[in-house]
Structures are given as C-alpha cells and as structure tokens.
Amino acid sequence: MKKRLLSLILITALGAAVIGCGNNENVAAGDNSEVPKSAGEKIELTNVSYDPTRELYAAYNELFKAHYEEEFGQTVEVTQSHGGSGKQALEVANGLEADVVTLALEGDVQVVADAGLIDDGFTSEFELDSSPYTSTIVFLVRSGNPKKIYDWNDLIREDVGVITPNPKTSGGAMWNYLAAWYYFEQQGQSEAEILDSIKQLYANVVVLDSGARGATTSFVENKQGDVLIAWENEAFLSLAEYPGEYEIVVPSVSILCQPTVAVVDEVAKKHGTEDVAKEYLSYLYSDEAQQIEAENYYRPSTKAIYDKYVSSNDSNTITEVPADGKWINNNIALTDINHFGGWAKARADHFADGANFDSIYEQ
C-alpha cells in the first residue's frame, strides 16, 4: 500500500515532466528550425518589448495576424515579452531569442546591436529613425491636484512626494530625467544648479521602482506619493482605468520620446523569419496600425492620423479621457534626444557609472 503510494507519486511526477517535455519539444522545434516556412504553416515570431506597450501590442498582434493571413496566407503567432527596457535589451543580448525588439529608446536597441545581433544602421531601416510612434513625459496627480503641481519646479518643493522609476534600469525614467534636466536648463540654470535641482527632485522620490509599470502600480494601486512622472500613454491609461481619481498635468516643457524598433537580424536569420519580422515592423506605419497606436495613447507618426487625435482643448490639466477620443495636447514644448547629443553621449554624461545620476545619490 505504502510502496504503491510512493511509486504513484514518482510516476505522476515523471509523467508530468514527460508531458511537459513533449510540449516543450514542439516549441523548440518551431524555434530552431532553419528552414524558411512554406505557405499554410504557422510562423512564430517573438517580440521583446518594454513595459507600457502590453496593451498596444496585444491589439496590434491581432491586427497584424489578420493582415498577414490575408496578404501571405500564413498564420503568425506572436509571443510577447515585457519588462524594463534596459533589462529586456540585456536579455536579448544574452541570448533571449527575439526576432524583433521594440524598446523604449534607441540606446537600448544599440546594446543589442553592440552584442553583434543587429546589423549597423538600424535607425534608418524604417522610417522616422525607426520610431513608428512617439510619446512624451507628463505628470499624473491625484484628483483635484491637492498639492498644486503644475510644472517641473513644483516637483522640488519639500512637501511633494514624487514617483519615478530608476533611470539606470528603466528607459522611461531616462526620458523623465532628461525632460526635467531640459526644464531647468530652460530656466537659465547653470549645470551645477541644474544638478542641484535634479538632486532635490530625486530627494523627493518616495519609491524608486525598476520599471515604469512598477512605478505606476506604486502610485495608483498603493497610493504612494503625490505625483507620478509618467509616459503620456501610461498616464492616459490610468485615467481610463480609474476615472475620476486622477488628473494629467501637462508641464510647460517635456521631451519627445522616440521608442525604437528593430529586426534582430542574427536571430531572424536563424529562425528564417527575416521577411515576416520586417513586415511586422513596417506594418506599424500603416494607417490601421497608426490608428491602434493612437487609440492606445501613443502619438502616431502619420500626420493625417495625428491630426485626427489633436485635442481642441489645450488646457494643461486633463481630468478625463476626452469623450471624442481627441487626446493629443499640443500645448507643450518638446525637446528631443539630439539636444543631449544623441543617446551615446546622453548615456555617458548622465547614466553611466559615476556620471551625473550617480553623483546626485552620493552622500
């Protein structure tokens, strides 16, 4: 009896392992086959992306699947992975087999390229520096804006608790930091003064999460801090998810965030998915896709669609998602990464070990 019990347990365990293993082999076969797929076969594509794009790509993958089936007669199954942009880039560089990467900034795609996985010139592979959609950085505050936060200089007031992720691990947080830097620069501050202001801002940070989503969760679900420095798309999503609880405050200046997409050439070659990967990314520029991007609060790059979503109301406080769906606020002065000399320089100046960001935490 007891022996039977024991062998039963072992057999169950073994059985489970074998069944699971069988599944896994199927997956592996799909992953590693080097033969280009023939028509009618299911194609598997892996898209490694950053935190806030979950909803966007969930919608886009459906659209793309239908498009590809209609155009090429093949079914594409897209597997998604989301996480902090820097972490995701590193994992791809380390052997996570992504056919395409859609990361928060060019600098992170560069990391994958530096590992020898992406051919040079990826920023000119697709239109507009390979950024099919853009975003910017805004503030999310609690309903009624109890702390009267209107611009970047309010974030360094002593009574304000700020939530922003760690720029060393989160792409979005780098944009946050650079936008703040640009504001203080516009105020005519010297570099030492800017650094001091940034230091005060980060002294107000209550929770320094490792990714944009973690930061949003801290602010929205766990009610930490008075203001969340957020991706515009994250801010609108919170507004839509929790109507009446939050307001978006559009600061006077911010930065144009250009998330970068690229085909991971080495992996796509190995999987025989180069064509479908390329199609996947270029289709992001189609009108249908641009529409989905706009619906998910990313700023579309196609002018006609962009204009369709521009709000007539340019008040700097947005208390609800506009009923007509026109959400883009143009009343904001945007700088871009070129102001900081490109990503390589921005990274070296601000985010490398011992650079500006580290210096503000030195005691």
Place this chain on the structure above:
Amino acid sequence: MELRKENKVLKYFLITISFIFLGVFLILPLVYIVITALRDGISGYINAVSDEYAIKAALLTIQATAWAVIVNTIFGIAAAWLITKYSFKGKKLLSTFIDLPVTVSPIIAGLIYVLTFGRQSGLYPILDSYGIQIIFAVPGIVLATIFVTFPFISRELVPVLTAQGTDEEEAASLMGAGTFTIFRKVTFPHIKWALLYGVVLCTARAMGEFGAVSVLSGHLRGKTNTLPLYIELLYQGYDFTGAFAASSILVVLAVIVLILRLVIENKGNKELDLNK
C-alpha cells in the same frame, strides 16, 4: 504536575501570542489574496484562472516542479547514502556545497546560469551549434528550480540514515546482498517517510520560486512564464483581480501540499510506533 498548574497563565499567554503572530503574518495575507481574487465575483475568478496563458503558466510550473523533484530525489538519495554510509576525505566540504544553494540569493542562482549558458559564455557557441537553448527557455527554468530546492531531500534523509547507522546494511552485505537489494530491502523502509516529506517540501518550494526564474526566464508569454512570473505580469498590467486569482491557484496548491505533509507525518509516526 505542579509544574503544569504553575504554567497555566504562561501557557495561554504563549498560545495567544502564537495565534496573533501567525494570524497577522500568515493568515491575513492568505485572506487578503482570496478576497481580492473574488473582488469581481465568481465568474470573473473563473475567467481569470481559465485564461489560456494562466493554464500554460501553470503547466510550465508543474513541469519544472516535477523535474526538480525527480532530479533532487535521485540526488538526495545518492548524496545522503554517500554521506552517511561511508567515511572519506572531503565529506565536510561536500556537505557544505550541498547546503550552499539554500543560502544563495535566488538572484545569484539565476545569474550564475546566465553567466554559464548565456551568449557571452564559452559554452554558448557549442550549445548553439546543437540548437540547445538553456537560458530563456524551459531547461534554464528547470535548472534554476532544481538549484533552489537542491538540498531539500538529502537534508531530510541524512538525519534518519545517521540515526539508523550502518549495521543493518553491513550485515546484509556480508550475507551477499547487492547494492540495490540492500537499498530496497534494508535502507528504503527506514527512509521512505523522510523521503516523502522531502519530496513535499521540494514540491512546495519549487512551485513558488520567483527570483531565480525571473532572472533567466525572458518572460516569454505562454512559453517561459511560470505561474509566479505570470502573476507579476498580471499585477503590473493593472489586472489585480487576475493576479490574485492566479495567486490563489498557488495558494490552493500550497495548502494541498501542506495537508499531504500532515498526512505523511501522521502515517510515518504511526508506523514508527508500530515498529517500536
């Protein structure tokens, strides 16, 4: 007798403290999970747990757990046998290495596999030419799970085998029994309850591993997302009900495992009493 009377106050004091402590630290989080999981009603709960990705994640977790149990059982028996039945140089060192994984941070556990099998490692081109993918794939998850539960089974076996001594095996051996006969007929009956207990512990811990797996999973939805990683994904996707619903699957599994443990312990104790 008098001792007991004197301690009545103390007894209830200590019991009360214990109930409060466990109530706050163990029961309250469980209650919270269940309540949040049911926030959207039963149908919301059923939808959340029967989601395609939730099921795939659960299967992957079961698979990794099963592998961890099998490997650790084989290893645990071999190692415990080796440590208790023979004396040899380096035994202390060996025991220390076996215990080490428990004290190593799960993050480091994940990291070492990334370093060993990742693209920057010397092993990568060799494995890649055979089409073997370890990290960011199922084998890596299995390895990490084995690592964090590594000593669990051998640890349960060593004290039992030490207490039992080597006399019976020596006698059997002198009478001409072979290794496996000795193990099956002499040793196994002594260790079976400890072994089962080890298996239960190993299962429990393997199901819930998060840190180590998180480092080397790649978070591929439907492929390398284990249940704990899937919960994190839902949690960060504002789907708190879904996250807690998926958590409740693990809570239920954990409770089943704990009940199994009690049953095993009771049976084991009864059998010991009979033997006496």
Place this chain on the structure above:
Amino acid sequence: MTRRKSVIPGFGISMGITITILSIVVLIPLCSLVVFSAKLSLSEFIDTVTKPRVLAGYYVSISTAFIASLINVLMGLILAWILVRYDFKGKKFIDGIIELPFALPTAVAGISLTHLTTTNGWVGQIFYNLFGIQIAYTRVGITVALIFIGIPFVVRSVQPVLEKIDKQYEEAAFILGADAKTTFKKVIFPEILPAIISGFTLAFARCIGEYGSVVFIAGNTPYETEIAPLLIMSKLQEYDYSAATSIALVMLGISMVILSVNAIVQANVSRRVNGKI
C-alpha cells in the same frame, strides 16, 4: 578520494551520481561566477564592492535580516514550545501552516504583504494612524517580509530537539528544587541552543538573499531601502556584469561564512556532548 574500507557496496555509484549532479547544478555555474569576476583586477573588485551605495545595500540586507531572524528566534521558540508541550484547540492547524511561507511564492507573499501594510492597507493604516509608523516602502516593511520568509526555520529546527529532551531531567531538576525558570535556563535551553543557532543561521542566510517578496515592499531608494540582491539586479540591468558578479561574489562569501560558523558551532556542541558521555 581515500576512504576507510566499508563493507557496504555502492560507494562508486552514489559518489558518481552525487558529484555529477552537484557539478552540473552547483559547482560549474558557481565557478563561472568566480571566473567572471576575475576579469576585474583586485583593486577594481574592491573598489566595486566597497562603493558607499553597495555598502549601504549590504547594511540594509544584513540589518533587516538580522532583526527579522531575531524576532523569528523568539517566535520560533514560543511556537515550537507550544507545539511540543501544550495541548490546545487548533494545534494541528498551527503545525500545518508553519511551512506556508515555504510553499507560498515569494512574489505573491510580497504583493499581499505590501497591500496590507501600505498607509491605506488593512494593517498599515492602523499603524500609521495610531503610531505614525509607515510599514511598506520602509525598512520596517522589509523586515516584515523577511519575518514571513523566515518563520519555518527556527520552529522546525527546535521542535524535533524539544520533542526528544528527556522529561526525566526536568523532573529531576524540579525535585531538586529548581523553579520553572531555572529549569528552562539550566536544563532545556542548553539542549536546544544548537538547534536555535542552526535555525537562526539558516533563516538569516535565507533572508539576506531574499528578493522576490522584498522587492515589492521595499521602496528601493538608494541608501535607504535598497537591498543587496536588488543592487545585483540593477547592476545587471545596467549592463554592468562585472559589478553584478562582484557583489554576488561578496554575498556568496557571506553565505559561506554563515554556513561555516554554523558548522563549527554544531561540531563544537556535538564534541562537547559526546565528550560528556
């Protein structure tokens, strides 16, 4: 390997299995950690692992783990005591749930503990409104998560020893006129001390390395609530592999030291006990 001849067969096969699995799962991967950090020169290594922020990380990890483990020693002792010595309703239940922290995924534990202890959570608001203590996102929160993680260790190492203590000694002590306090101090405590130490060191070692539950409840603010494992994680995410492996190596060293201290203590105790006999 040399060994004293044993008549029991199977040395070769058990040694073979043990060494093979141990090598694949533990030794080879650990070696790659050492190899990788060896890419830094010694001075670079020391520089990396002694940066103020890294030192602060060790401090946060070690201090919270220490406090949590001390609390667990006290509570573990009480729990083991009531489970062994008293009969009461719900005893089976308590005995059954001790391993819960083992079985519950650390991330799930972290998420629910965080929700409970934020300033508007069930428990958090009581502490915040009555005492002005904030739990989640502070070191107190980290300690709470670590207490949760460490509960089973002390209970489960003290419990079996307590069960085995011969009642005769206590009775003898009582007959000789010792009161309960003295009996506990002079008779019981020395017997269970090695088990307490062993439980403490295991809980302590486990808590220092804990990541899953802590990362949700800690505020992750540098110098304040940034734990050492999180530092490794963020170094990894900054593409700084050598720094990550260096910090990991130091933490590995700390684990080794803790394990060795425990081994030495246990060896001394068993020598003393054996010496007595």
